[in-house]
Amino acid sequence: MNTFLSRLNTIFAFTLSVMAGLTFCCFLTTAFNMNKTDVVIDTGNVVVKNVPDYSAGREKNDLGFVQLFLYLTAEYETDNHKLNQVVIWDKIIRRGENAILDYKSMNTKYYFWDYGNGLRGNKNVTLSLSWNVIPNAGTLPKVMGRGVHKFEFPKEYSSSRF
Amino acid sequence: MGLLDLDFLDDVRRMNKRQMYYQVLNFGMIVSSALMIWKGLMVVTGSESPIVVVLSGSMEPAFYRGDLLFLTNYQEEPIRVGEIVVFKVEGRDIPIVHRVLKVHEGQILDDGTVRFLTKGDNNSVDDRGLYAPGQLWLEKKDVVGRARGFVPYVGIVTILMNDYPKFKYAILACLGAFVLIHRE
Numbered sequence: 001m002n003t004f005l006s007r008l009n010t011i012f013a014f015t016l017s018v019m020a021g022l023t024f025c026c027f028l029t030t031a032f033n034m035n036k037t038d039v040v041i042d043t044g045n046v047v048v049k050n051v052p053d054y055s056a057g058r059e060k061n062d063l064g065f066v067q068l069f070l071y072l073t074a075e076y077e078t079d080n081h082k083l084n085q086v087v088i089w090d091k092i093i094r095r096g097e098n099a100i101l102d103y104k105s106m107n108t109k110y111y112f113w114d115y116g117n118g119l120r121g122n123k124n125v126t127l128s129l130s131w132n133v134i135p136n137a138g139t140l141p142k143v144m145g146r147g148v149h150k151f152e153f154p155k156e157y158s159s160s161r162f
Numbered sequence: 163m164g165l166l167d168l169d170f171l172d173d174v175r176r177m178n179k180r181q182m183y184y185q186v187l188n189f190g191m192i193v194s195s196a197l198m199i200w201k202g203l204m205v206v207t208g209s210e211s212p213i214v215v216v217l218s219g220s221m222e223p224a225f226y227r228g229d230l231l232f233l234t235n236y237q238e239e240p241i242r243v244g245e246i247v248v249f250k251v252e253g254r255d256i257p258i259v260h261r262v263l264k265v266h267e268g269q270i271l272d273d274g275t276v277r278f279l280t281k282g283d284n285n286s287v288d289d290r291g292l293y294a295p296g297q298l299w300l301e302k303k304d305v306v307g308r309a310r311g312f313v314p315y316v317g318i319v320t321i322l323m324n325d326y327p328k329f330k331y332a333i334l335a336c337l338g339a340f341v342l343i344h345r346e
Contacts, residue, residue: 023313067223069261069283073243082268085243090263092283094223115266115277132244132261134224137313142244 027138030065039129039145068093069132070101076125078118088112121155189341209235209307214248215317216259217324220282221246225259228318233307241265241278241302246309249280252294257306260289266299276302 071090078084088108091101112119119125129145203212212233216225224246225231233248241247243262250257260280267276277299281288290298323330 069224069244071244071263081266083265084267085265087243087263092223110263130244132246134312139311140246140309142242 023137026136030133030135031138033133039147065133065135066095067134069134070129071131072127072129074112074125074127076118076122078114078116078122080116080118084114084118086110086112086114119153120157121153123152124150125152126150185342185344189338192341207232207234207307208237209233211248211257211306214257214259214306215320217256217321218258218282220284221259221261222284224283225312226314228315228321230313230316231259231309232311232313234310235305235307237302239308240267241276241305241308243278247280247300248306248309249300249304250306251292251297251304254292258289258292259309263288 069090069092071087074086074088076084088110089106090109126148127150128148130143131145132140132142134140200212204210206212214231214233216227216229216231219227231246231248241262243265245262246259247262248257248259258280260282262278263281264279265276266278278301279288279290279299293300323333
């Protein structure tokens, strides 16, 4: 019964179960984090090509995640679609990087394109910041920051080229 | 190795007919219970492949090659931006794991289908180049599942097996032989 193979097998199985146990503990340590914080978002110069300006703070940058994926969502309604969500900016924060963000006069990272022509004169565009936490192992919570900002687009298309 | 082979052969030689049948049945049990677990997971999660292995680096640094993802695909849960979805594109057999960046829902002209656009975190452009020619948006039918849970590195064995098919057959043959020959 104590052949070389059976010992190898036992060691391998034990290693696997220890790793599984450890992974599960990793998951437990982060499973109950609320991952919430306040967000302040504001828009500056709103031409049809708008320039959002926001800042977000997170109290702590603990070791419970591999990365945070922050994204700024614009949500609005048009005549054609009841719900539109467009991500116009995102940022990846990796473990150990500074997680207190304070940006001013930032441009959007992606073009804010509508499916049709619903942005001109749109009265109610809501900007909100959310983040997706990628932990060491476990669930992938999607958290919306407290605090939104609303703005409207002008009635005329801007002809400037900036 | 000589000793080892003899051991195995010895085991087989000592088996009688009844024991042989038992071993074969045992092997069948293992295969069918694996199949049952997989199919059961499909029913519970509503996704046609509830566990996938990340095969590309396009979602780094969130997911690397060889990470394991658990998927669900409940039809009543709406798709929103920021979610990581696994989708299939016509003409490609391998499903893609990427993040949703645009959602347009509830179009009044047609029956309210959802259209969305994805992008890999590590890619600089959105996925329109990956979709089928002429396809601009993904729809619900393209989705295999949404990522719910994540375990790192576990899927690396699958990647090894895919990269070296001989390794896969060797492992399968070894396991099969072991189950058939090994005496309880």
